[in-house]
Amino acid sequence: MQITRLTDRISVSPQIAPHDIAELARLGFRAIICNRPDDEETGQVSEATICEEATRHGLAFAYVPAVSGAITAADAEAMANALATLPAPVLAYCRSGARSTKLHEMARGSAEPLSSLEHHPSARTFDVVIVGGGSAGIATAASLLKRNAKLSIAIIEPSEVHYYQPGWTMVGGGIFDAPFTRRSQASVMPDGVEWIRASASGFAPEDDRVILTDGSDVHYRVLVACPGIKLDWHAIPGLPDTLGSNGVTSNYRYDLAPYTLQLVDGLRGGRALFTQPPMPIKCAGAPQKAMYLSCTRWEKSGMLPNIDVQFHTAGAVLFGVPAYVPALMEYVERYNAHLNFESKLVAVDGAGGFATFEQKRGDTVTRVEERFDMIHVVPPQTAPDFVRSSPLAAASGFIEVDKATLRHARYANVFALGDACSASNAKTMAAARKQAPVVAVNVLAALEGKPPVADYDGYGSCPLTVESGKIVLAEFGYGGKLLPSFPTWLIDGTRPSRLSWLLKDTILPPIYWHGMLKGREWMVKPHMIGA
Structure with a gap:
């Protein structure tokens, strides 16, 4: 644990684990405050888990969640109330400790919300900044670099692990082993990309910048936002x-x-x-x-x-x-x-x-x-909190895009894809695979000051595993239009098929790891507008 003492009453730290609680009690802490909303990233320890372990060791606990980049006066008041009622000394934690520090400062009336932080002159600037290093973000970066290896691209992604999430259903069904679906984030990060190991906490599209949880900025010429979806357990x-x-x-x-x-x-x-x-x-x-x-x-x-x-x-x-x-x-x-x-x-x-x-x-x-x-x-699932509270959000909370070009409805140098965008397509890995090349060529056009040149038809695929060895291969686009990838004599997607099972079980995983994430656009070449 990396503990930073702020005053005699409060210290802060990055995310703690259940096994840290006993050590905190040994060090003399009497209370814990969690300032991190649940499900900010995959695999995050829930506040309920920390609370249970804290109680077991005789420590008081308070949950004061605050969204990075959008900390409010109400958040500061809640923090002040917690500090006034909990026994000291207190340990407050968030993802990195920065949010807890800011909340403490605001509770004392000595700071402004993170959302009001001004641009740092030393902030980094890139041709393209991609928020999210999941399927959509990695595939888009790889497709961009295949077309122009000289681009400066940054991917903002805090997780050290990358998952093939479509495989989890197969794990639950006894087909795959869980480790088969997991690799290190470093192993899938495209060569030539700068990986910023941090979480985005807000967007400032008027200034062409992304705000990180530590309050620093990353500037872009074009933004690609694909931070995924929040699983609201x-x-x-x-x-x-x-x-x-x-x-x-x-x-x-x-x-x-x-x-x-x-x-x-x-x-x-x-x-x-x-x-x-x-x-x-x-x-x-x-x-x-x-x-x-x-x-x-x-x-x-x-x-x-x-x-x-x-x-x-x-x-x-x-x-x-x-x-x-x-x-x-x-x-x-x-x-x-x-x-x-x-x-x-x-x-x-x-x-x-x-x-x-x-x-x-x-x-x-x-x-x-x-x-x-x-x-x-x-x-239930929603857009991530920092997306819902951002200028990029549609009424639904998801990032507002034109469903064909995937360009933002109000900001010409912002694109979104994957689970976080507002397009009405099915939120599947197959959709991200089809969207990534479209976004890549449209980003290149935007860098040249040109309008989008490719469009997306809403394609998504859902291989419905109806029994061991057979799948109903649902492939469809906007409006439920059927968009089969194969002739019906080979695979009739409306009927269970052993060949579809072979596709899901044997073919799609290597296509994901060695094709999609490497910029190899097998069967998903972008459709050019007017072609």
Whole structure:
């Protein structure tokens, strides 16, 4: 731990881990303040976990989350109240410690919010700044450098680990091992890119700059924003406290996908619930994929007749593109899964084995408790906090773009792609793979002062793993238009196919690691406007 003493009453540090709490107690700290909103980055330790461990060691705890780059007077007041009521000495932490320091200063009335920090003359400037080093950001940088290796490009990304997230459903289904989906961030960072190991906390598009969590600036000629989506686990009361235990799991987290498999293989009978929140979410088919892959294992083991399978979706239909529903319904009937439409998960009691749903029936909404022996949860999802509060946000909170060119609606030198942009396409890795080359050529045009030259048709792909060895390969664009990559005599995407399984199981992972992330645009060459 790197602890910085500010006064006799308060010290600050970067993110702490549960195993640090005992040492903090030994050092004499009597209270902890968490200034970091949950889910700022993948794998972040939740405030609930730290709170539980702090309580276990006799330390008081307060949760005073503040969004970097947008700290408010209310945040400072909350910090002041916490410091006034908690026993001293106190340790406050955030991602780096800078936010906690600023909140302390503001609580004492000696500083302005981070959002008002003026531009630093020494700030770095790049041709292109990419916020987010996930699939979309790395692919865009690689595509840019393939076209112009002389560009100065910076990628702002705090995580040291890069994940192949489409593989997590396969981990939960016993097809992949979890480490297969994980590599170091350094190993995928394109040569020639400057990796800024930090988190963005705000955008100042009028000044062509990105604000980092330490208050420093990074300037750009063109900005590409692709910081991903926020998985809001805390939006469901009781969920964070029981995830990974009591039969509560989710393939939407790397560390929990193996627990899904453990639960599936250990369930000999009882009730299994699978949930889907309101749109938008990452990969709209993933919630039901978890159900199908679980059912196919129960079917093979002979346990399926003993298990009551329930699918609860906040939506009114099984899948948003009608052409794929008949094939999916065949599997729903085969597995005797019960569909509960317009049924939204609103609370989880892991210890009690109950989940609460709000169910809409006509104009009436009622709360229903459902017992479970296993529940696979998909959390509600929103734009990241610092995006929602930024000038780039649309009314939805996501980055407002023209859906064809992916250029921002108000700032001509700003582009967005991936899960954080407002375009109505399905939020899938396949969509980012198609978007990245479009953004790359449009960024190059913007650097020359020209309008966009390529457009995106909304393509997304959702390989629906309906059983072990077969997939319904859903490929579609804006408006639900079918956009198959292969002739129907080879792969009919509306029917389950073994060849589609081969694509998902064997072909797509190396295409991701060695194609998409390397700027090799196999089958996704950008469509030029007017061509």
